[in-house]
Amino acid sequence: MSGIRGGEAYVRRFVWLAGRGGLGSRWRGAPADPSSGRIPIHKPFARRPRHATVVAYLALFVALGGGAYAVTQAPKNSVVSKSIKKNAVKSKHIKDGQVKTAELADRAVTAAKLAEGVGGEAGSQGQTGPQGQTGAQGETGAQGQTGAQGQPGAQGEPGWKDDCSTEDPADVMVKVGSVCIDRYEVSVWSSPTGGTQYGTSSDDYPCNDNGQDCTNIYARSVAGVTPSRFITYFQAQQALANSQKRLPSNAEWQMAVAGTPDSTACNVSTGSVANTGANAACISNHGANDMVGNLYEWVGDWDEQALACANWPAGYGSDITCIGRGSGEASTRFPGALVRGGFFNGGSNAGPFAVSGIGLPSSSASAFGFRGAR
Ligand SMILES: [Ca+2]
Ligand SMILES: [Ca+2]
Numbered sequence: 096m097s098g099i100r101g102g103e104a105y106v107r108r109f110v111w112l113a114g115r116g117g118l119g120s121r122w123r124g125a126p127a128d129p130s131s132g133r134i135p136i137h138k139p140f141a142r143r144p145r146h147a148t149v150v151a152y153l154a155l156f157v158a159l160g161g162g163a164y165a166v167t168q169a170p171k172n173s174v175v176s177k178s179i180k181k182n183a184v185k186s187k188h189i190k191d192g193q194v195k196t197a198e199l200a201d202r203a204v205t206a207a208k209l210a211e212g213v214g215g216e217a218g219s220q221g222q223t224g225p226q227g228q229t230g231a232q233g234e235t236g237a238q239g240q241t242g243a244q245g246q247p248g249a250q251g252e253p254g255w256k257d258d259c260s261t262e263d264p265a266d267v268m269v270k271v272g273s274v275c276i277d278r279y280e281v282s283v284w285s286s287p288t289g290g291t292q293y294g295t296s297s298d299d300y301p302c303n304d305n306g307q308d309c310t311n312i313y314a315r316s317v318a319g320v321t322p323s324r325f326i327t328y329f330q331a332q333q334a335l336a337n338s339q340k341r342l343p344s345n346a347e348w349q350m351a352v353a354g355t356p357d358s359t360a361c362n363v364s365t366g367s368v369a370n371t372g373a374n375a376a377c378i379s380n381h382g383a384n385d386m387v388g389n390l391y392e393w394v395g396d397w398d399e400q401a402l403a404c405a406n407w408p409a410g411y412g413s414d415i416t417c418i419g420r421g422s423g424e425a426s427t428r429f430p431g432a433l434v435r436g437g438f439f440n441g442g443s444n445a446g447p448f449a450v451s452g453i454g455l456p457s458s459s460a461s462a463f464g465f466r467g468a469r
């Protein structure tokens with residue numbers, strides 16, 4: 096910018112001269128030297144013109160062909176109008192003789208530009224800045240949708256029907272209140288549906304009396320067979336478990352026997368075991384056969400082992416009762432597992448109230464059998 100300093104002053108003085116009326120005669124009488132472009136202006140000037148006056152006469156100067164004059168002290172093409180900021184160049188910055196019309200391009204200076212100043216061009220765009228830091232973690236997203244339904248599970252074990260029927264049509268149970276009771280005294284077999292029967296005429300069970308290894312015997316309630324006997328409480332219990340049954344409680348047995356005849360309608364005096372259901376009239380109100388007579392039947396309950404017996408009154412069929420300790424009788428310290436109903440040679444001792452706790456759970460006898468419940 097320093098090269099242009101003084102240019103405005105030069106123009107100002109030129110204009111001031113024109114304002115005093117001297118320019119016309121001098122302009123016309125002393126045209127610019129074509130070799131230098133310098134306008135012959137004489138010093139000194141006693142008075143400086145106002146800025147508005149400078150602008151007005153500079154416009155006139157340009158209109159009269161000022162483009163033919165040039166600034167001699169500015170390097171060629173080093174200063175163009177767009178390089179000068181608005182209001183950056185004022186008359187006081189221009190020295191005498193530093194602006195010559197020869198260096199002003201055609202139409203480079205207009206009255207409007209001079210009044211406003213000339214703005215520079217926009218600079219070039221800067222380089223791309225460095226990458227910013229990683230932003231903070233966002234909030235947790237919303238819960239996803241419910242997944243698809245899984246596949247059906249494996250089939251469960253066969254269920255019991257409400258009417259007490261079973262998967263094995265030959266294995267018959269009857270409904271007694273809220274429980275199911277075997278219709279017949281049990282026959283014990285080598286498979287859930289039959290095979291070899293055990294305990295018909297001897298103690299031939301393929302497992303121990305204590306029942307601990309009895310995974311191979313099955314209890315079924317089948318008509319027309321000799322009920323199994325010679326079996327301990329422990330064995331009977333496992334045979335039932337292997338058939339998804341259990342021993343009935345003493346109470347359940349008592350409930351199921353109701354209505355069974357206390358007479359020879361049941362096998363109470365023949366002296367030998369009869370086939371299951373052979374005495375058709377020996378049946379309870381609930382449809383259970385042979386609960387009185389034929390074989391005594393294990394129930395689930397234990398009591399103190401009994402050593403002696405008594406009889407129920409006549410109103411209870413004079414049935415036998417052998418339970419607990421009498422006065423002065425020392426305890427054996429063993430349990431007596433209860434059997435119910437009497438047997439094939441019990442006579443009047445047999446009946447719906449007959450109960451005996453003489454036998455241990457580990458006992459077995461030709462007159463002891465059982466039936467199941469669930
Ligand atoms: Ca045995
Ligand atoms: Ca019986």
Ligand SMILES: [Ca+2]
Pocket residue numbers: 357411412413414415442443444445446447
């Ligand atoms: Ca009786």
